[in-house]
Amino acid sequence: MTGNAAGAPAAGRLSLNQATVHKLGLAQAVDLCVRHDIPAIGLWRERVAETGLAAAAATVRAAGLQVSSLCRGGFFTHADPAARAAAIADNKAAIAEAAALGAGVLVLVSGGLVPGSRDLPLARRMIADAIGELVPVAREHGVRLGIEALHPMFAADRCVITRLGEALDLAQRFPADAVGVVVDTYHVWWDAAVLADIARAGERIVSYQVCDWVLPLPADVLLGRGHVGDGMIDFPPLSAAVAAAGYHGYVETEIFNERVWDAPPDDTAATVRKRFPLAF
């Protein structure tokens, strides 16, 4: 890796995704960011709900933090029409929450195969239909929907959108002010087309998340992510491509890992901050 070069952003672009300090409540996570001079936070709906939406928004605002994204909407793939309708309603609520929190982006984890079905195209159609229903609501609230491609090992159970290029093809069916894509290094680093797809994404990139691919994978592959620099991902080419595509917003560190969660949160925040330049 080339490490921190002339074009690297200052820590002023760092955002701590709340999932990285999974055991903290919202107010504690906000305090942690303030203590470590991290200017932005990526929030999770569950933690916002615990605090209450208005109180959460007030807490973040009072701390002077920016909200880089709200996680997460999606999970659109259901056999039962009532369940699909409930998912749409829940996503509309999430859009309104994002707006109330000042988050410009709602991250979408779109959903895996429809329960009882092996039909990938069916699942993909349901996702496209659902996003189409959400577009007017997103525009009304000034929130962009960020379609996240998840690593293909999650295709069956979490997200059938498995490549950045696929997420982008889907996003481009909708207006750019309403639907974009999330680039998460963990999910897309392996793809021979990823740099070309980032370039093609351009203004559609609404969020950039970094964490590392660490081996061996843990028993629960959801929890295998590592701090930047602990794994196998070559971040600088990805970050350079994201910058060249025109994305200059916050860069979220989002790490799902039991050992990271068990570490003292101040240690985690310090490590996130210290490693951040290695991503560029």
Place this chain on the structure above:
Amino acid sequence: MTGNAAGAPAAGRLSLNQATVHKLGLAQAVDLCVRHDIPAIGLWRERVAETGLAAAAATVRAAGLQVSSLCRGGFFTHADPAARAAAIADNKAAIAEAAALGAGVLVLVSGGLVPGSRDLPLARRMIADAIGELVPVAREHGVRLGIEALHPMFAADRCVITRLGEALDLAQRFPADAVGVVVDTYHVWWDAAVLADIARAGERIVSYQVCDWVLPLPADVLLGRGHVGDGMIDFPPLSAAVAAAGYHGYVETEIFNERVWDAPPDDTAATVRKRFPLAF
């Protein structure tokens, strides 16, 4: 799934990849195929070496079995030039073994990141260079090299070639009589472009392997494969695309799974045979 339809092959196209009965020696695996009226076998070099090449070839021939492939060559990505040269030499030996066994195909698992490096393009260049060196040897022996795309969860440590389309792009840099691609359902099922890539592959398809994607993934993700029908893969569209592309050779069942390996081999062979029609 539509199940077995008019176009489904008879069990006459079934091949048992020897890895599915991992604990059997070559002669035992051959006997198992004969007992279960399975007309072909996919061999592994380690088992061939145990038996001795000439004896292995004679055993298979005497049983009247066809050899659908030899597993495996590859692992070309090494920092040390001497290690790269050793890999080339070993692959040349594997090609000669395939020819002696009557296997028309040597399956290549190309290798992960170069040790000590995070440079994916470097690893990919090393693989292309190595295959280029092997082409004349493959042609001389009448053996085709089958580039296998592995699931992206193996990109770092086993194979940086992660999509069928990528394997095909690489294969097309070489003559079709020397280099093709392996389609393994487990590795490629999630890819939105897979049907188009199979169509594009056409005569480049040199092997078709089936096994299922089963959740949850086990602690060692190498061993998560299931019998056809036990998991999430919709086989008929994949098999139809492979047939439409012009591949009418043997279809190998290759399952890495501790529980399958612990089952009585006759039960495993019977299940493989019984489930085979579900793949079409």
